Amino acid sequence: MKNKKKGVVLITGSSSGMGMETAKLLLEEGYIVYGAARRLDKMKEIESKGAHILAMDVTDEKSMIEGVDRIIQEQGRIDVLFNNAGYGSYGAVEDVSIEEAKHQFDVNLFGLSRLTQLVLPHMRKQQSGRIINNSSMGGRIFTPMGAWYHASKHALEGYSDCLRLEVAPFGIDVVVIQPGSIESEWTGIMLENLQKTSGTSAYQDMTRSFVSMTKKMTGASSSPVVIAQTVKKAIEAQKPKTRYAAGKYAKAYMFLRKVVPDRMFDSTFHTMMKRQNG
Structure with missing residues (x-):
């Protein structure tokens, strides 16, 4: 899709962060952007910049069908789907309800997949398209207190690999x-929900350490603009990479996970957690 300006892009989770910044950047570059999120009022900024906004919940079938139908009616095609919507359910495995665990997968994997199913027939018809799934470095590494979030992102990584093989013959990346x-x-x-879930349980000391450690790390976080620029690169590459790692800690942590044995990786986290209590 190199130099293919004015392509039609659907972005979920456009009400803040990475989704909003990606929408703004692509609008500046001349793309036709449809921003989707549960609350329309949270997308007024991108609407003022030229985005079309959709009330869409990736766990609500009707809203997804209506959103895709509207884009096709108005534009006749969808060139890029950026599956960005998601959230992090954190808490000790013993403390998190199975109902909440299922909801984590409904948002981070099953909702994403259903929207992809709705978009694919149109991409197949036009023999082109690009599906960009927002995973996380958490899709390759693991931490305590985040089992269901990491599980959903690890699943998304495998899902994306299988999907890539299936749709390649139709010109879809x-x-x-x-x-x-x-x-x-x-x-x-995420931290607020973690404290509600495990802040007073048998895992309260680990929760306290994890919260402290995370707050220190996020003080040096990257701007969401970094991800917006990465998505733009993935859209415009003639032959995109299958994966793009970007933002603070991503490449370093995933490299560490790749070369360090499980027990050593575990030990690294336990040491980091103990330092918070020290």
């Missing part, structure tokens, strides 16, 4: 973005 630590409201919400 599948790309995975692996953000590191990014400035956003995501972290604050």
Whole structure:
């Protein structure tokens, strides 16, 4: 899709952070952008810059069908789907309800997949398209207190690999973005929910250490603009990479996970956690 300006792009989770910054950057570059999120009022900024906004919840079938139908009616095509919507459910495995665990997968994997299913027939018809799935460095590494979040992102990585093989004959590319630590409201919400879930349980000391460690790390986070620029690169590359890692800690942590044995990686985290209590 190199130099293919005015392409039609659908971005979920456009109400803040990476989704909003990607929408703004692509609008500046001349793309036709449809921003989707649960609340329309949170997307007034990108609407004022020229984005079309859609009320869409990736766990609501009706809103996704209506959103895709509207884009096709108005533009006749969808060139890029940026599956960005998601959240992080954190808490000790013993403390997190299975209902909450299922909701984590509904948002981070199943909702994403359903929207992809709705878009694919149109991309196949036009014999071109690019599906960009926003994973995380958490899709390749692991931490305590985040089992269900990491599980959903590890699943998304495998899902994306399989999808890439299936749709390649139709001229459709599948790309995975692996953000590191990014400035956003995501972290604050995640830590608040973690404390509610495990802050007074048998895992309260680990929760306290994890919160402290995370706050120190996020003080040096990258701007979400870094991810927006990475998505633009993935869209415009003639032959995109299958994965793009970007943002603070992403490349370093994933490299460490690749070369360090499990027990040593575990030990590194336990040591980091103990330092918080020291």
